[in-house]
Amino acid sequence: DAGITQSPRHKVTETGTPVTLRCHQTENHRYMYWYRQDPGHGLRLIHYSYGVKDTDKGEVSDGYSVSRSKTEDFLLTLESATSSQTSVYFCAISAGQGREKLFFGSGTQLSVL
Amino acid sequence: RKEVEQDPGPFNVPEGATVAFNCTYSNSASQSFFWYRQDCRKEPKLLMSVYSSGNEDGRFTAQLNRASQYISLLIRDSKLSDSATYLCVVKPQTGNQFYFGTGTSLTVIP
Numbered sequence: 001d002a003g004i005t006q007s008p009r010h011k012v013t014e015t016g017t018p019v020t021l022r023c024h025q026t027e028n029h030r031y032m033y034w035y036r037q038d039p040g041h042g043l044r045l046i047h048y049s050y051g052v053k054d055t056d057k058g059e060v061s062d063g064y065s066v067s068r069s070k071t072e073d074f075l076l077t078l079e080s081a082t083s084s085q086t087s088v089y090f091c092a093i094s095a096g097q098g099r100e101k102l103f104f105g106s107g108t109q110l111s112v113l
Numbered sequence: 114r115k116e117v118e119q120d121p122g123p124f125n126v127p128e129g130a131t132v133a134f135n136c137t138y139s140n141s142a143s144q145s146f147f148w149y150r151q152d153c154r155k156e157p158k159l160l161m162s163v164y165s166s167g168n169e170d171g172r173f174t175a176q177l178n179r180a181s182q183y184i185s186l187l188i189r190d191s192k193l194s195d196s197a198t199y200l201c202v203v204k205p206q207t208g209n210q211f212y213f214g215t216g217t218s219l220t221v222i223p
Contacts, residue, residue, distance in 0.1 A: 031209050042215035090156055094209060099145060102211055104156035
C-alpha cells in the first residue's frame with residue numbers, strides 16, 4: 001500500500017463547471033502524477049509534479065491545471081469541464097530508489113454531462 | 114509513432130494454457146521496463162519489473178530484448194484469476210515520465 005488516496009471516487013458534473021480532484025499521499029514521495037484513462041488510449045499523462053510548486057505538463061494537459069502547495073497533496077483542476085473530459089483519472093507516485101516504479105490511487109470516475 | 118505499442122487482444126485462453134504478450138517501445142534510451150496488471154474498474158498494479166537478463170516470478174516470466182526494443186510477458190498454467198488487462202510500461206533514462214501501452218486483455222476460460 002503506497003498510501004495514496006484520491007477524492008472524490010465518483011463525480012458527475014455539468015459542462016462548464018469547475019472541478020477539482022484531490023490526490024493525497026502519506027509517504028512524502030517527491031514525484032506525483034495525474035493520468036487519465038480512456039478506451040483505446042490507455043493511460044495518458046496530464047501533469048506531473050517533482051516537488052512543492054514544481055509541476056510540468058504531460059501529453060494531454062490542455063484544459064487542466066494542477067497545484068501542489070504541500071508535498072502530500074496534488075490537485076487537478078478542470079477550469080471549465082467539457083464532455084471530452086469524461087474519463088477515469090488516476091493519481092500516481094513514483095517510488096523506489098534508483099529504480100522508480102509507479103504506484104496508483106484507486107481512481108476517480110468523472111462524468112461531464 | 115507511439116512510445117509504447119501493444120497488441121490489445123483480446124486473448125481468450127483455456128485454463129492451464131501458456132500465453133505470451135509482447136510490447137515494443139520506440140525510445141532506444143529507455144531504461145526501465147515494467148508489466149502492470151489492471152482489473153476491471155481498478156487501478157493498475159505492478160506485476161513485475163523487467164530486467165535485462167530476464168526474470169521470473171512463479172508462473173510469470175518477463176524478458177527484455179534491447180536490440181529489437183521489445184519486452185515480453187509469459188504466463189504459464191493460466192488461472193481464472195489471471196483474467197485482466199496487462200499494461201506494458203517504459204521509463205526513459207532521462208526525466209521521470211513513464212509511458213504506457215494501451216494494454217492487452219486476457220480472459221482465461223474454464
